[in-house]
Amino acid sequence: MFWFDKDNSNAIFMDKRKLETELSDGRKLVVNPDVIGDFRHIPFENNSFYMVVFDPPHLIHAGKNSWLAKKYGVLNADTWRTDLKQGFDECMRVLKPHGTLIFKWNVEQIPMSKILEVFGQIPLFGDKRSKTRWVVFMKK
Numbered sequence: 001m002f003w004f005d006k007d008n009s010n011a012i013f014m015d016k017r018k019l020e021t022e023l024s025d026g027r028k029l030v031v032n033p034d035v036i037g038d039f040r041h042i043p044f045e046n047n048s049f050y051m052v053v054f055d056p057p058h059l060i061h062a063g064k065n066s067w068l069a070k071k072y073g074v075l076n077a078d079t080w081r082t083d084l085k086q087g088f089d090e091c092m093r094v095l096k097p098h099g100t101l102i103f104k105w106n107v108e109q110i111p112m113s114k115i116l117e118v119f120g121q122i123p124l125f126g127d128k129r130s131k132t133r134w135v136v137f138m139k140k
Helices: 067-072 080-094 112-119
Strands: 019-022 028-031 049-054 095-106 132-138
Touching (some): 049 080
Antiparallel strands (some): 019 028
């Protein structure tokens, strides 16, 4: 949702779903990734990318057919910690040494402090004020 150029040839878009639907207000929602995959098992070799943007679902409570769930996806309320840790580790795995991981998170339901506990790593810098946070990590 945040990309200025959704057809950027330098980017590979990955999502676990492909979806085309209409939201309750009549807007079309299209999720059409280049790669269908689970962020817990990214289908690329180690050290593949200079930059990874990790934008996982940030909700654990949303109606199954709500527009929020359709648009952003929903994390499992019981396994979100393990799932996000696996996703973070996978992002780091596919980054080249000294590569950049940009992580996007909305703090509406889970505070950023809990997410950083799960990751076990402090970001280099990022936004600390808005509900939608952007933080940057570097692979060692």
